[in-house]
Amino acid sequence: MSNIPSELRDDIPTFDDQQSSKGHGPIDWTGLTSMRTAKSALEIGTIVGLALAIFFGVEAILRWTDTPTYVFPKPMDVVGVLWDQFGPVFAHHLWVTMYEFLAGFAIGASIGLVLAALITQKPFAEKVIAPYILIMVVTPMIALVPFLRLKMGFGSWPLIIAVALASGPMVMLNSATGFRRTDLAKIALARSYGASTFQIFRKIRFPLALPMIIVGFMVGSIFGLLTAIGGEMVAPSEAGGLGERLVYYSSLARMNEFGAVIAIIAALGVGIYVLFYFIGKRWASWEA
């Protein structure tokens, strides 16, 4: 009986809830959508109003208490610095950080994703490799940057590698969880129409894993950004970067510039979150 699909051979066909699509929802996109887009004018007004109140409230308190800039920068001054110096100074450093982050994440995430897809097909290999992935996930890769600097000099590569090492295992861990979900009934459906193993992967296993892959990308990219900026603070490249600027400005007590860099980093983080939020909404909303 050579053509019997091997993955179905020895399982008693059951359709328990944990095997059907209802049962696996390790992530809940409704949690992410709790920050729904505001609808009424009242809602929008309240949200904008609160933000402005915080911004100008802090400004007013700092002016009223006559707090010096080296203790806490005034929001208006930070915005002014951001406006004046973004083009001449910050844009360059933003690009340096983005380059390290994007290159590292692209390398780490693709290796992590491919490894996860391969390894979950072989339970034995998974057992052997899992501890190392766990070690890589829990070890802060920032710690490696000074060592890599020593070995590789003052270019971007030490940071790219650190970002890849930080984000890759995160992507892999989550993707593997996704690929490990096997829905016997859906595989049987595809097999009954003569699907090949590759078709099963492309049309059943991958879409089934996609919500977890997206979660992995989101968590991995935030870890990657953290590592890029942390690495720049510890051992920057010649080109600098946002992390290098943080150390530089704080050492000179230039808190307006320091605040501006913080604002840029926060915007970067929010941008990553929003990007994956929309990717999740588009490609994984079926699981909500």
Next chain:
Amino acid sequence: MVLMEAKLRVERASKIYAGKSGPVHALDDISLDVAEGELVTILGPSGCGKTTLLWAISGLHALTGGRITLDGTEVDGPRPQQTGMIFQDANLLPWRNLRQNIEFPFEIKRKPVDRARVDALLQQTGLTEFVHSMPRELSGGMQQRASIVRALAQNPEVLLLDEPFGALDAFTRDEMNLLLLRLWQESGQTIVFVTHNISEAIFLADRVVVLTPRPGRLAHIYDIELPRPRTIEMTFEPGFIELVQDMKRTVETGGPAVLEVE
């Protein structure tokens, strides 16, 4: 039985699973012939190997003993050109809308979508206006209708149904049974229908095959003489109710002497 070349033949089928707590004997020595164009229902309680038998017929599962032949050749794997399968709980892919779900088998077979056939089936099942809906937006009955369209769009010679309406309420179930009979009357496939609902088994069938649980053994095969087309009213008649009671006893006691089919 009318002497006829069997479309589908199950010969002394046995199946033992290597379960975690010792071997599970699912099927024991089941023999059965199904003629071309016949509608046979397989009836039995949970755990009597009904699904196992159906999966073996579809080529998704190997038997431990015996063999299954379709058109005289042994089934040794899925036969997508001949066999169509309808699963429990509709089994739609949740990340695809209705149309994409229905087109899924065409994609797998790398065949152009038979638009005319799909549209006609959508019309007959009343799903035309829901083709862009996602499965979770639809009721259980609609999902199962979509899965029927998905299977029938392939124009299978043999249609295998695995407790397809088990999760539906009684009213939707009646409606689905009538729909199935109507579609079957038009296209004349050979149908093997697995169910644990006695009334449903009788209502649909030319013959009802009753299995006993653990291991699944053939208890009895009933010829159903009800005229076609069948109506829901027939299920209220005394003869029908007597038959239901008789089958219930057969399931419970292991039934009268096994009727050999040949």
